[in-house]
Amino acid sequence: MSGPGAASRASRPGRVPSLRWRVVAAVALLLVATNVVVGAVTVVAYRGYLVGRLDAELATAAGRTPGGDDPGGVPSGPPPGSSGSQDPENRFIGAPGQAADTVVAILRDGDAVLAGYTDSAGEQHRLTASQRAVLADVTPDADPATITLGALGTYRAQAVTRGGDVFVTALPLGDLQASIVRLVVLVGGVTLLGLVLATWVLALTVRRSLRPLERVAAVASDVTALDLERGDPDIPVRVAPADLRANREVGQVGTALNRLLGHVTRALTVRRDAERGMRTFVADASHELRTPIATVRAYADLSRSSDDVDDLHRNAERIGTAAVRMGDLVEELLLLARLDATALASGPAPVREDVDLTALVVEATVDARTTAPDHRWVLQIADDHPLEVSGDTVQVRRVVTNLLANARTHTPAGTTVVVSLQEVPGDDGALVRLVVANDGPPIEADVLPTLFDRFTRGTASRSREHGTSGLGLAIVRAVAAAHGGTVRVASEPGRTAFTVDLPAAPGRADGYAAVTDGRGTR
Incomplete structure (x- = not known):
């Protein structure tokens, strides 16, 4: 058996990605999307939190800006372009409590009379x-609003009106943005690391989970390598029970494959048996036809070389007997062929009419008593009205005559043959049961399973001695099946009984009963 990995690789058409990597890729994409969404929400929430804190600090810083009640105390500062300090006493710019790089401006009539900031070294800048x-x-x-002050960067600014002047305070966003960048880098790194780790773990997990499925595929590949045309129809490979229990999905696929292989095995076995049966059938039919054909040819040759009229008449009689035998055999073969076609739904449906089975049984029993007076014939009919079945009269009559002929031919003189007919309940309605029983020698046990097969004989030499073809019981079974009935046999020392059950006709008129007490009918 080839390895499951090789079978899996061999079954991949072209460059189509394997199921394993498609699952891994789908889950990886889902993880990336989830982490991106979670990271984005985290960054936005964290930035909002930091901006809120900065706005609180900005409100506090704006509230600490002095000079709001003394506009005249606001210094005008050096003229524009001067390098000197605007607020040498740090009353506004770099006032106590202000953080480094805090921008402060005082606006009067829309003009900035004071604007600057103090860096971390305490130096004041305009x-x-x-x-x-x-x-x-x-x-x-x-x-508060976010503004950009050129080279100084981005600030968060708030303007407050006091005493006719507008005091503007702005805090830098540089530290906040640096924190956001660090958070983004951290989230991205964790996402990337988690993606790599999750993909690795997922690939291993999926690979392990799909190993039973690969073994199922290997079983299918092994089946394709078997020579089912000429080899044993039994398919030896099956999905192992451990793989069926691996998980529900693989179990379903494996169970379905095992059932399919079982069906294929049974179909191949049936085909093999059918082919063997057909070969046996052809051989037996050829053998049965060869004897009368040889007889015809032999007596035809004798007739050509003889001038004796009596010999010619005797030869013609024997040729006629052989021809009748051949004709009967051909008729039986044709009947079986028609019944087979009907069973396969490829032939015409059998004629359906009400058949008086009581009259047929009485007639056939009287004929059997006449042709075989050395047997004792007993007819038992339980009902006081005719028992009717739905079917073809000719075929139903053949069932009765074949069963009686079988009892007459294969039992010794003095045997009692009891023919009984009664109505019995069935699963789908009433049945008419015909039983032909005798107290002659039992049928061999090894013959019973194939007794209704074509050209089956209890004892071949005895059958040929009586001129039987081995098709009578096969016709009985085929006709019974075509009429929706069954036939069975039970044989033991002292009693052999053939039982035929046929569906009763829907409507039956009251009639008569016939009972025989051994030799006669009344």
């Missing part, structure tokens, strides 16, 4: 005209 213009655009007494 703002450029463009930076002052940005501060002048901040809406007074509104919520």
